[in-house]
Amino acid sequence: MKEIYIFVYGTLKAGYQNHHFLTDAEFVSDAITFDKYQMYPSITQQFPFLIKSEKYQQIKGEVFKTNSKELLKNLDYLEGYPDLYLKEFIKVSLEDGNVVDALVYFKNEENNLDAVDYSNPMNEWM
Template identity: 40%
Template structure:
């Protein structure tokens, strides 16, 4: 892994949410959305799932070091709970980028009707 790795976050790791501090010194790059369609479920915090493929998911991209990624893995209980995968995202300016994202293997909770997790969703 190099220092140029990226992490796409869509839930409580975003700025202004309760787990953002787990990213440590990760550098915010841009708002972003997934290129492929996915689904977001929530039980107070979101679950990104491959199926059903309903909509692009919106979030933020961070440049992240190996130690910061290890902290995020700890929070997300990778690989026992969430599984980290590389996906393609589009930055706010339209630039494509490959980034890590955390997926949950099973849909849980309430399906969000749009690809955005907000406080109280």
């Protein structure tokens, strides 16, 4: 498998509870989405959702790279793919100015709509 970039914006970031899923991935850079989206917390405030259809602001996160099929399989499980999240490649800008295509998980906007706290838009998970 060739190496791919992964853009993470929530609990997979360094220092958060699900970062251990990325222990076999290499940190590349802090990053920001090239295009605008919107991010909201879950109603439990425990993790965020990235909403593809809302184009309001660039989202801050981190980029990792991996060639591990097992790691990607584990991320799909964690993210509830394809029911809770869908995945695709988007352009993200790295700190050095380079733009890369990175895998990202977007909220599946057809399911579990009551899981999103739409009252609290954000561009960075803290």
